[in-house]
Amino acid sequence: MKPVALRLEHRASALGLGTGTPRLSWTNGLVAQVAYEIRVLRADGTVTTSGRIEDSRPSLRPWPGVALTSREGAEVSVRVWADAKQASEWSEPIRVEAGLLDPADWSSEWASPSPAAPAGSPRPAYLLRADFETVGRVQRARLYSTAHGIYDLEVNGRAVDDDVLAPGWSSYRHRLRYRTHDLTETLAAGSNTLGAWLADGWYRGRIGFNGGLWNVYGSDVALLAQLEITDDAGSRIVPLRWRWSNSPITATGLYEGESYDARLELPGWSSPRFDDSQWAEATPLSATSFSADLEAPPGPPVRVIEMISPVATRRDGDVVRLDFGQNISGKLRITVAGAGASTLTMHHAEVLEHGELSVRPLRTARSVDTFTAADDAETTWTPRFAVHGFRYAEVRGLPATARLSAEALVVHSDMARTGYFASSSDLLNRFHTNAVWSMRDNFVDLPTDCPQRDERLGWSGDIQVFTPAAAYLYDCTGVLQNWLRDLAAEQQEFGSVMNFHPWLECGFPSDPAAAWGDAAVIVPWELYRSTGDIELIRTQFASMRAWVEQVSRLTHGTGHWRSGFQLGDWLDPSAPPDRPGDSKTDPRLVATAYHAYTARIATRAAELLGEDAAASELAGIAQRARSAFRHNYVSSAGMIVSDTVTALSLAIGFDLLDSPAQRETAGRRLAELVHEGDYLIQTGFVGTPLVCDALAATGHVDAAYHLLMQERMPSWLYAVTMGATTVWERWDSMLPDGSVNPGEMTSFNHYALGAVVDFMHRIVGGLAVTEPGYRRVRIAPVPGGGLEHASTAHVSPFGPIEVAWAREDSRLILDVSVPPGITADVVLPAPGESPRIVGQGHHRFECAYRRASDDPQPPRRWNIHNPEERLEMIAQGVL
Template sequence: MQAVATVAEVRVGRRGDAALAESPAPVISWQVDSTEPGWMQAVAEVRLDGSRVARLDSDESSMVPWPFADLRPHARHSLEVRVTSKSGTVTPWSSPVELRTVFLDAGEWSAERIGLGGIVADDTPGLLRTEFDLPDRPLSAVLYSAAHGVYQAQVNGHDVDDSVLKPGWTSYQYRTVHDAVDVTDSLHAGRNAIGIRLAGGWWTERYGFGDGATRFYGGPPGVAAHLHVTFEDGTSQVLRTGSGWRSTTRGALRTSGIYAGETWDARQQLPGWSRPGFDDSDWSPARVDGPFETPEPAISEPVRRTELLPVRVVLRSAAGRVLLDFGQNLVGRLRLTVSGPEGHVLRVRHAEVLEDGELATRPLRRASATDEYALAGDGPATLEPEFTFHGFRYAEIEGWPGVFDPDCVQAVVLGSDMRRTGWFETSDPLVNRLHENVVWGMRGNFLSIPMDCPQRDERLGWTGDIQAFGPTAAFLYDCDAFLASWLRDVAREQAAHGGVCPTVVPSVLGPAAPVAGWSDAATVVPDVLHARFGDRAALAEQYPSMCAWVEALLGITGDRLLWEGMFQFGDWLDPVAPPEHPEDGRTDPDLVASAQMIRSLTLVAQAAATLDHEDDRARYAALAERARAAFRAEFVTPAGRMMSDSPTAYALALQLDIVTSAEQRTALARRLLELVRAGGYRMPTGFIGTPLIMDALVDSGAVAAAQRLLLQTENPSWLYAVTMGATTIWERWDSLLEDGSLNPGDMTSFNHYASGAVADWLHRRLAGLAPAAPGYRRLRIAPVPLDGLEFATATLDTRYGRAQSGWRRDGDHIVVQAVVPANTTAQVLLPGSTEAIEVGSGVHEWTTRAPSIARPDAPLTPSTPLSTVIDRPGAYEALLAAAHTVGPDSSARVRQRTRWVPQRSLASVLAEVGISDAIIPQLNRRLEEQA
């Protein structure tokens, strides 16, 4: 049968949800579906508006530079692509993509900032409106709008789009963004009206901790809008915010806050307020603040309602209150459909977990997370907050009129509406739930900015979390535009803080201090966008920011090239750190900081090479090598022992290629395995070490140790939270203690994505799907099967098409399967093999013998080393069972206090918990039964 190829998708710009040109020369991408094995592009043709054709003698099909003259503002075009393969086959023209430009001409923006008139509190929500006449029905009309605060616009009584919390949060003092919404179909000849609902949102929120929280941005919220209307005859009309607009604090929304929640009084609704002819004579003139700085076009997907979840279980609290369990920790709010007497009040509170049968609100700190409604009494009403969001699994409803009906309540899931691109599955249901928890953690925390905890009085853009989680995020969702937008704020904040990337962006916690692993987001995240999306433009745009950060570092470290003596978060939330001091981990913070500096210098050198800045490449590469040498001299013994004897220290030295001597690396790897084993294969790392440790073990040949770490269910571990009912990733390994009580630390979140960075390892190593060239133009298929798993598969929608890698067991063989998209190639490394296989696009399968795994199987004796006991899971479980017969405390002591080292014997543990050596034959019988 003749091979068929078609151009399946044409994309304009970075966003995956619309063909919007945010600049005069947007990048374009396309995918090809082909049944021809090894299909590769030779030539591409791009057709604009059915007539102009640009021929591209290139094999590139992702993020291709715009091949025509610059686009103009307020323009609409159609775009088609066809390609010719290297074998000479030509595809048909693709289906036309209708694109529109969403940027404004230089100097065109002149809208003034307006707000609520009269004497009102800064955080008071309200309404703004105006009316205007059009001589004819418009050919096209676009509403450009921006705000210090949050808003939604209506034209002639209808919301202009389905976005929420517009326009999102940016570093307002340095950068604002505008929406560009097509409102053509909402306008007509004659009288029209625009209305705007406005609240403070992030602009009026108080930031900080405890009693130290204060307003960061000054003054009340404001909004600016610019309506551009074009008619059939080519003329245009522009309406802008300014004098002549009217405002009121009346309306159903009475109070609004990100942390506090909202108060509504349905009796104060104003029907028809955004339609022409509404009587606004009792409204006040809108406050006019003067020019609103020229905003940029928004490049990221907006926040939207992405899913509705029903009530899973209705509970009664210990105090008799109605509690709703949605079965999933989520970010959003409740939608209620309710009927009751006029003035009747409903109160809704939210929390992530329950404690003693009630909402656990202590982790919320000063965030009240409460919504309140007064009913109008005019029949069934649908109620939903508008300018706030909550992090919760449970909700308490107080004051429901009549018999409660769970079908009248839904949880509305909110998040930046990015396209899902990555999936993973394995044979272990606990690992699958772990991966699903990672997905939900990202969904909740990627809301306008990459947040860290969506439930408490924080919800800030912590840079340390995203530098750890970036590769995972780039697989699960098409977050290129989302993170490229946030990086623009990073660059602006750095420019204002001497090159230092703050620990939170937008920076609202005071002066920015340099902190290792957090400030390094300035170099790490741009590298992720280039490596995972092939976004060279983002790398180029952020390159000055990357350089600024390392130059600030060089000013700190001086000629020693060691980052010493400053405050650091270190290996934040190392499980041995006390609850009240999560920075007090086992790894020297100076070691962490100096290693992170090496990482940033290396990334900047790599970026300079990609961008053809040869002088910079040579300089930063040389500095990185000098810093490596300084690190080795300071922190590594000649015998290959880290001065800070922790798993994170060894993982940093190995995975950042700080130690290059083969002999020392072998010693480091051996010691890393010893430490992981001595800890009983429970997680020994915090924010810095967690993304590295699995790779460090596997690259050192300790695959069995990586398996034990991944599949561990004891505390601390990834699966411990799963066994405790988690549906998102926790901030602490033990946010919930083993007895079901809350961690006593003041900082306890049940929706924090940083430790979910393990999902990147699941995708790249366990299933074996990794990029071998930027943007997956070339794949690396190299799965690492783990004992105890029957299969694993990762699927990714790359810019070139769907890629897949996976494996399954077939007796004593491993079957590896791969899907390679058209116009890409793959390097395949089968389990147990050192010889790479090169393949082109298509579906591939290989069968190889499963790697043999050495397992200790000698009978246990009193002198059996504890390292051997822990390496025999059955022996360990039998020992725990024997200790439990003495008492639960004895079992806990074995788990929590034992160091599983070769220098200690089984007899020593038995003696410590009061068990006679006579138990050993019983242990051996249990092992024989398990075998």
């Protein structure tokens, strides 16, 4: 019963934390705790304990005693009680260390290559180096570093870490994340050298669409590195004298790609005794000239997560085409021999069109890497500062006598996988896998819309609809926590939540828009539901409240948001390719529905925090918005203005109807519209996450399954039948004839339309959280769609929860595994079955259940324009 897997806050690494009072989490294995005790051993030998705390929760328990100061480390252990008497053994200790918590802790200067390079085309990467000495044995060495730009560090010729694109992209005017590196075992006695590769990245390189912007955050690239050493000469901050040179990376850009000339390599440049007399002195920049707060990162770094070998390779003359079988965010790693001084170009694309790489969807993102070999020797190379979205790649310019091998390196934030799904449908399983891959590919430091074209922005609407699925599939709290800090900082600056964060003035409207701006409320709320971390709500509450109050002002206090710019049900499949916002659903209805929904969430958040005055004010806003929706968009019978699938799904899903009778009417009409549409998708970004739930919640489970399992275009599974390995931006990003949709909004890697996997987890698989942090769950699978079996699992803060059901003749078998500390309400899908309440352990249930062939037929398709059928509809209560 000894606790294991200790962790601090929402980070895997406990080095360089941004708080002196980190909260502790652990796993108890097979034991349900009733109490715990945390012990802290400080460097001076002082021991602090929490004493026995009567608490069954093993996650995010408060720090005991005095806070850590900057740089201070400690060893933390925990033990638990499974009953009133017997304590477990103490866990293995975890080492925790605070970062630099006070701005005054920073005294080193920034170092910048000079002169600044002109904008307008990809610029080179630079090398910086600084020699320094240690005296005798090094007892402690820490390097705190960040950059204007992106950087890699080396010490004595070896990489310091395996991070990629550090320090990532944040709203650099407000906050800049730094890394903490332990160099104690890395430094040698005597001479040492610290080296850095430094490139533009998001800070100074081109970002955004419509041609993009250069120098968004500044015209400099610069490195900040503070080296602190304790050795035989004592403790000190080491003064670093930086020199710089051009690197073999002759040009690099996130959209353009990277060019590398191996003939320009400088062997040993980051090692002692290298002659840097021809290098230039770096320009020192005072830290006081920068306004951004330096912060420890709340989430994981970006890393190379996986390597994929090609599933097909074809050589045609000097061109080698590679198919990796999976659309990814990442880069090629090539090994070439016999290339002489040839220059190889590497082109990337998500799909093929008419047998060629389809590069039009990349818009102005060239996505071409070049490598110039130095000689015939075998060389392995991968771009350092470029990431592309691709499944296919072509290496061009390969001499006839040269040999080439390649793999694709998958790059994204290093998150732990927590959610799984499988079923008897191969197509449905592949769709779920596609959604997982689209999340991976678009969590490159922040939640983006796509990894391939000249955009890759933190669109708020996309992550708003996908957060429930994201929080189930991965431990993404740190990544989204980081993004929410940018949102809140820029919201305060601009007076509104923007349609993407970090915000760029690149031609897109900056007006507040429903569903997109509502991410300020929904994303932290869904993270709280998943983790049980009330501090997420506390930290973001001012932002949540400000958004709701801003929208209330836009409605002039009426609750009816009927003016201004709206994105509406973006990418409704009926919208023309060149007008993706032309939805059949009234955007004012969408806006008012979201206002009512997020005002209600913000009210609940205020109540949780004990903010009584705010709760009262927000409750009034929520009530006015709900009343405005009913008054303007709902008939007394429950029919919805717009009469679209999205409008009805919003009214049902956001609980905006007056009575059960209205809800029943709306559900019947929704099922009818879905049936009239041949069970093909009629929704865009707003309606898609809601429609299956709205159908199931109003008793039309079979209609939900017919919609989910449809294979014709537009549908979720259509893309799978077309060979998709990620979720598309459009339902028809590729047309049935294999040609690419002519619309500009045509990406093959967006997760937003994959938000339905949340329905698959909760309804098909049957696992839903009912108390924040999974303290209590509902296990209630609803079989259908001809599925013979399905399963889902989630690694909760208490441990893994597993649900699996299967049909066997006329019986349904349900297997449930519950970790200690969780209560599960099990609801079997059969009439007359009473709910069961179970706790820790494996449980099997059986009940009578009809076979898939007994599923009822789809509801009748009515013709509302036929007078006789209209009378019959009224008689049957359909109208």
